[in-house]
Amino acid sequence: MKRRLVQTVILLASAMALAGAVQPSIAQAAYPNKPVKIIIGFGPGSGTDILARMIAEELRVALGQPFIVDNRPGASAQIAASAVAKSPADGYTLFLTSNSSHSVNPHMFKKLPYDPIADFTPIGGIAYFPFILAVNPSVPARSPQEFVAYALANKGKLNYAYGTPAVQIPAEALNRLEKLEATGIPYKSSPGAMTDVIGGQAQFLVVDLASARPHLQSGRLRALAVTTSKRTVLAPDLPTIEETLKLKDFDLAAWTGLFGPAALPKDVQEKLSATLQQILAKAEVRERILASGAEPTPSDIPTFTALVKRQLEVWGRKVTDAGIQPE
Template identity: 50%
Template structure:
């Protein structure tokens, strides 16, 4: 056996041994249940989307996908938990612009980095936010709300349970000169309850969590935060047009992350399955009925989007005049 042939044979055997070793050390993902963390309470828009995704992802991966609500601190509790989890694909998170776009500008101290501490997996959808008031409040449009606010300046307040609601309301309050009192809540459903009960004057909410109250007449919608009317509520005017502020344009985004450092094959598997789920006609219809605009994108496109949104929301928070807590 000449030296050249011996070297080739040796290299081939070594490669085969390494391949066998790698296969033995890395069983096919997943082999156990996946924890799917949400940053907000049950009944919130993100919770509803998480459960829709989890049900279908479980079927696709043939392993349990368990949704866990870790609400509080504007999503920081959930984000901190996932950022510190092992990057093995068995702990993932359904996150929003609250945790990954706005929080870095709303809080002086944040115990996670929205870019460095996470692995982007897939984008799911956007949620246009709407200006909502109690069905009992004697106003039917934004002009009437502003007039009502001037007459009841001492008692006017707005509720919020997430960053989109906070930034939208603060921006609206600032540009209209209402000077309403901001009232924070742990979650959007709690804030909505107090608006319905008259303990807060108005709020900005997503259509998903507000839908039932709108249909029952407990809430009235006055405008939408996007710069164009949404197909989800075509008769609803934009806030931008109503207050003559073309730059008023805010919508919430929803996506899925894991901890930083996840293996690429695991990310690719999750991203492929989740985008397939979010792109299906059944899921698109479900999201639309919830008041969401489907925007499924894989990991390689979702990552740059998150970085871009971090800059955009920083500017929006600054324009709203919000002082970091």
């Protein structure tokens, strides 16, 4: 009887241990089992918002739970970034963001409420919103070389407009590196900056291609180049600043990607990353992203992690080139 009792106790203990090992696996495999929040740092109708809602709907279909976009605009996405950084690392709060929070802010502000590397888990890259160098049509230039020659011939007489720090940096870097001595004029947003370039109060600006497209099509603005290191499929005829003016590492664009808080469970990170890449591989999704003025750039976890770190360094060098002091 004693021997049988001991055997029973051993079997029961083994069963309990096995159950303890299996239950977490079952729980992890069930992710997501409730709605997931995707926080973004920009308002409804922005390029990032349109992209986030597109991705959220595709994630809902793929994973069987609602993915809800939560807009928290303000402070150049600092409010949204801080909220995600402080959230539980369980996969139910995600961050769809851009270079503003992770490449620009660390060099434009002396103190941030988050660390762009340590406080987040990279999941995957989504798309680029290319920036362009554009001029008022009265400027007699159809290439970056002709523009620089014109600006140098009128040194100190030109103005450039900018609506955000993300476009101020490439414009001022170009201004400083080419010694144009143009004056930067700040605006509350890119539409306001474009309005004054069209009106002649300023002669040039750097702006995202998506916002400028209607003015380019109507002839109110003329695009001269893109500020990315490679040409974009959205405007393949536009050369790059790098290739025309030979400015090294001039790779500045509004990249977008998906993050979780730091210490996100590896299985959740990998599941979200794989699903995101499957979504971005769909022809219909790619066409919708292109139609919104962005270029799909799907990337896996290692590739996206490297991009985030590289872009942080690139933007830092361009802030130095531009001589902009952090606030």
